[in-house]
Amino acid sequence: MKVFFFILVFVFGLHAESISPLPLANSLSSFEKTPIPFDIPSLKIVWKARIEAIHATGVLPLIDVESSFNPSKFDLIDYAQIMDDKGVALIALSPQIGDKAYAKEGKLWHDVPRTLISADASRYVPTSTSGIYPAWTSEPKSFINETIKQVTKQHYPLLGEFEFRHYLSTRQVKRNESYRDVSIPIDSEAGHVLFDFAEKTGISFQIHYEVEDALLNPLEKMLDTYPHANVIWCHFAQIRYSGNAKRFTPSFVRGLLERHPNLYFDLAFGDKDSVYKPSNEHQATIWDRNTGKLKSEWTQLIEDYPYHFLTAFDIGGDRHDELPKKIQNSREVLKSLTPKTQEIVAYKAFWKLVFKEDI
Numbered sequence: 185m186k187v188f189f190f191i192l193v194f195v196f197g198l199h200a201e202s203i204s205p206l207p208l209a210n211s212l213s214s215f216e217k218t219p220i221p222f223d224i225p226s227l228k229i230v231w232k233a234r235i236e237a238i239h240a241t242g243v244l245p246l247i248d249v250e251s252s253f254n255p256s257k258f259d260l261i262d263y264a265q266i267m268d269d270k271g272v273a274l275i276a277l278s279p280q281i282g283d284k285a286y287a288k289e290g291k292l293w294h295d296v297p298r299t300l301i302s303a304d305a306s307r308y309v310p311t312s313t314s315g316i317y318p319a320w321t322s323e324p325k326s327f328i329n330e331t332i333k334q335v336t337k338q339h340y341p342l343l344g345e346f347e348f349r350h351y352l353s354t355r356q357v358k359r360n361e362s363y364r365d366v367s368i369p370i371d372s373e374a375g376h377v378l379f380d381f382a383e384k385t386g387i388s389f390q391i392h393y394e395v396e397d398a399l400l401n402p403l404e405k406m407l408d409t410y411p412h413a414n415v416i417w418c419h420f421a422q423i424r425y426s427g428n429a430k431r432f433t434p435s436f437v438r439g440l441l442e443r444h445p446n447l448y449f450d451l452a453f454g455d456k457d458s459v460y461k462p463s464n465e466h467q468a469t470i471w472d473r474n475t476g477k478l479k480s481e482w483t484q485l486i487e488d489y490p491y492h493f494l495t496a497f498d499i500g501g502d503r504h505d506e507l508p509k510k511i512q513n514s515r516e517v518l519k520s521l522t523p524k525t526q527e528i529v530a531y532k533a534f535w536k537l538v539f540k541e542d543i
């Protein structure tokens with residue numbers, strides 16, 4: 185019912201200063217859960233109106249396909265204001281289960297997207313629990329079974345990011361968090377269950393999968409076995425040990441996309457100067473550091489397959505405050521593309537992949 189209220193607000197009384205109504209409180213703990221299943225058709229009307237409202241102000245609307253958050257530290261009003269100020273239409277926001285909650289309750293699922301939608305239906309796309317340490321990495325099979333059960337029951341339109349191969353990030357090395365060094369084979373039993381679910385339902389999922397020559401064939405085999413499973417490979421062309429990733433060239437990726445129309449990438453990577461400390465290498469290899477633009481051969485690939493590349497911020501539970509910077513990075517990436525491709529990568533590709541229709 186709440187959704188219809190938002191529709192009425194859009195139709196009859198949109199305030200000039202805010203693109204959508206602001207949440208009524210900062211903290212998620214102030215809100216009840218919305219009933220399930222999610223009413224995706226009604227939500228889509230609200231989301232579409234928000235995209236159009238941003239467009240009407242002359243700003244290119246952005247949809248972030250890949251971010252996660254710590255619900256206990258999340259500030260709803262702060263995020264709503266930044267999103268409105270900077271033309272962000274939607275964030276597909278996936279909750280993280282912290283190690284304390286997992287240790288205490290053995291939780292495999294976080295139900296907070298229901299609260300998020302009740303608090304602010306116009307700005308977020310409910311996205312399933314992040315596949316990260318400790319729940320996913322400790323018991324991948326149980327985690328994916330629970331995810332499938334809940335996603336099916338609640339009508340989630342999108343699955344969060346599953347870490348199959350994940351090196352330590354620079355900040356994890358600093359914090360000595362070696363448990364984030366994750367290696368779950370993509371063709372393990374849990375991987376097959378995930379791909380099979382996506383194959384049968386058309387619901388996309390995201391993978392964190394470091395670029396390594398030895399990991400490419402197993403992924404291709406899975407994409408072949410499940411040709412209708414839509415896979416979003418996060419952090420396009422982020423290479424942290426170039427010695428292990430010699431095959432990942434623009435022509436190789438072009439071949440990948442030709443062979444696997446079910447493969448997508450998100451464009452969450454560091455800025456041109458970002459260095460991966462453990463290897464001391466510039467990890468965002470897509471940038472031409474002389475011109476400050478994307479390298480032309482990568483740009484050409486995105487221009488040729490625009491619906492296969494999606495804007496993403498990669499917010500995490502330990503870095504909610506990075507939203508303005510991530511938005512700026514994403515807009516910087518778009519600058520290297522033609523206006524038509526910018527529109528697609530910014531939001532149209534998301535809509536087409538997740539809702540199977542053009543916007």
Ligand SMILES: [Zn+2]
Pocket residue numbers: 345391392418419
């Ligand atoms: Zn990731």
